[in-house]
Amino acid sequence: MSTGFDRDAQDFARGARAIVVLPDQGGAMRDADARLEETAGLALAIGVEVRAKIAFRVRAPKPATLIGSGQVEQLAETVKADDISLAVFDASLTPVQQRNLETGLGCKVIDRTGLILEIFGERARTAEGRLQVELAHLDYQAGRLVRSWTHLERQRGGFGFLGGPGETQIEADRRLIRDRMARLRRELDSVTRTRGLHRDRRQRAPWPVIALVGYTNAGKSTLFNRFTGADVMAENLLFATLDPTLRQISLPGIDKAILSDTVGFVSDLPTQLVAAFKATLEEVVSADLLIHVRDIAHPDSDAQRADVEKVLSEIGVAETTPRIEAWNKLDLLSPERRDAVLADVARRDEVVAVSALSGEGVDALIAAVSEHLTQGHRRYTIPVAAGDGAAAAWLHAHGEVLGREEDGDAAVYEVRMAPRDYERFLQR
Known part of the structure; x- marks a missing residue:
């Protein structure tokens, strides 16, 4: 960078x-x-x-x-x-x-x-990621010029309108940083608008969005690969994933859903980065369901959970957004610790024990995700214009069609679906 x-x-x-x-x-x-x-x-x-x-x-x-x-x-x-x-x-x-x-x-x-x-x-790969990191770094450096630069005692003579008489080098440097940060924010605003348009199109599509969140190195990318069959970089390395990855997946009862792999959080995440990465993390804010992947083998797993919840709150994720906790890395536990964890999971709602590496428990997690996204379904009577095959196909893909009757120039469907999907259908 x-x-x-x-x-x-x-x-x-x-x-x-x-x-x-x-x-x-x-x-x-x-x-x-x-x-x-x-x-x-x-x-x-x-x-x-x-x-x-x-x-x-x-x-x-x-x-x-x-x-x-x-x-x-x-x-x-x-x-x-x-x-x-x-x-x-x-x-x-x-x-x-x-x-x-x-x-x-x-x-x-x-x-x-x-x-x-x-x-x-070092890790940001997309243009957006590089912009975000540069903005965060400049924000951090702006307050440290007095410490690190060797030429700050020099005075700069005034010339024309640039700097004014006697402007110190540190003042000029800070002004350059402010100007650069203003340009970066304008570029990121443009990226945010583009991302918002893409997200709006997905909302109208409409497919539910599932976001994987969690502490860095908790195993999100490995789990993402299990869900999607993708080959996203997954290493035993902090911050292996920085730029978000989206994939389309199918789930029981759900023809299509979007799964998002996001940057891992960390304790004391710099405020500059939280602010800069809000555009990237908008997929998390607007998600229909969060899967909070936890490294249950880590001695600070509870503290890491608190750190993740803190960042989610800072970026604007509502407390009411549904969550499932995936207690990952069962394969690293001793037999005694494993038995204790499984007993704890059995007493909890919305918690599934998994090993993303071996695949253990992943089917149970997929079933829990599907249940979350399909629960609360209601029965709706929906008229569809004759010849509107796309609408009929959409109803079959996103709901359970219970019946169909002809009514003049329209077909009337009895469909059981989630209220959220019904609203999306009306927006088509």
């Missing part, structure tokens, strides 16, 4: 030696070791070689460095001994903290937000 600006604090070579640092401030529902592993996985996702992982207990965050001076010294010794060139902090750092830590440690420092932005910058 190219923003047109130097990213001194963010640019580091693939293969750089890194240390992952967790400033544990307490109060979190997450396991510290699991959090360290996740952040190391995020670093590995951009080709960084993680040489060490360390957690510090932080009782009173320091405004200058977040962690204490003794902890900075301890880290500096490790950085020097292991020839570390990058410190990844699993926290949000202010520009001042980032600058002071770089000075104290003698290496580049990146926080959790910057790390996730780097991953998205």
Whole structure:
């Protein structure tokens, strides 16, 4: 991804030696070791070689460095001994903290937000995805110019209408960033309008939309491939999927439905990315049903669920949108843990235990999805003009035709279907 600006604090070579640092401030529902592993996985996702992982207990965050001076010294010794060139902090750092830590440690420092932005910058493949990531990155960088750029003390002489007399370089750079962000927002608005037209056409088609959501690396793409027979990239890698993928599928009682595979969520997802990716995530907002894929073998599975629900709320998904939880990765559980999970599932509604990798439980999940989309069906009397074969075919495809009678120039159908589908039929 190219923003047109130097990213001194963010640019580091693939293969750089890194240390992952967790400033544990307490109060979190997450396991510290699991959090360290996740952040190391995020670093590995951009080709960084993680040489060490360390957690510090932080009782009173320091405004200058977040962690204490003794902890900075301890880290500096490790950085020097292991020839570390990058410190990844699993926290949000202010520009001042980032600058002071770089000075104290003698290496580049990146926080959790910057790390996730780097991953998205590498992985976005579509033009829309690249626009979204660039916008998010510029928004993040705009507040950090004072820290990372080496030429900011220079003054720029006024010339004509450009900059004005004595405009500092930082002011000019910020103005350029603002202008670029304004252009990106205009381009994304155009993409959003186009996506909205496509979605409107699907609504009129009308086919129900099912969206797979979940924490990153929960197995959404593997499950998507199980449902569709597609070959979407599915790796044991954080953020393997960034750009949404849509496929048409058939389900019991439903001739056609749209299944959407979406970007995985993560704890402390940068607000810049949540805002930038709203256009992509509109498929989730407008979905008829959400399948929340959970890695039930992960020690922080409950915390990950809370993170996903938080992001869904932030992007505007209604609490009333139907959800099914797919407790994935049964194949990774010990026999004792597996028995406990299956017993828990048996006591819950709208939960299905699966292994997307082996296929176990996928048929039960498909049946649950079909039941969700067909429940609440009502009986309707629908007149169809003579010769309107397309309307008749639509009724057969999306409902259960109970009877048909001739009435002059029309055929009157008795059909059982969902109220939502009936409204869609009327919009044809």
